[in-house]
Amino acid sequence: MKILAIDSSGLVASAAIWEGASAAVTGTILATASTDYKKTHSQTLLPMIDRICKETDSDPKSFDAVAVAAGPGSANVLGGTFLAVKLYGKTVE
Numbered sequence: 001m002k003i004l005a006i007d008s009s010g011l012v013a014s015a016a017i018w019e020g021a022s023a024a025v026t027g028t029i030l031a032t033a034s035t036d037y038k039k040t041h042s043q044t045l046l047p048m049i050d051r052i053c054k055e056t057d058s059d060p061k062s063f064d065a066v067a068v069a070a071g072p073g074s075a076n077v078l079g080g081t082f083l084a085v086k087l088y089g090k091t092v093e
Contacts, residue, residue, distance in 0.1 A: 001027075002062055007069035008045055012036045015048050017056055022064075030056045 001022040007014045014034035020027020031052040035044045053060060 001064045005067040009069045
């Protein structure tokens with residue numbers, strides 16, 4: 001199982017790729033990225049995801065799930081993140 005994990009609920013945006021057995025609690029973090037640069041998450045999140053996918057030779061279609069942190073954070077920020085992930089998923093269908 002391979003999971004793309006995203007957190008943009010705070011000032012720092014982060015993304016990671018995790019891989020492990022589907023029923024396992026343990027696995028391997030293949031890549032992580034985070035930024036606290038003076039740009040919005042909408043400007044940094046998708047390029048960050050693209051970068052860690054390239055670093056790990058992960059095809060976006062290879063993810064079994066996408067995990068998104070649900071808070072704390074403003075509804076606007078979290079809603080934008082959920083929308084970005086949904087659109088990202090549509091592009092790899």
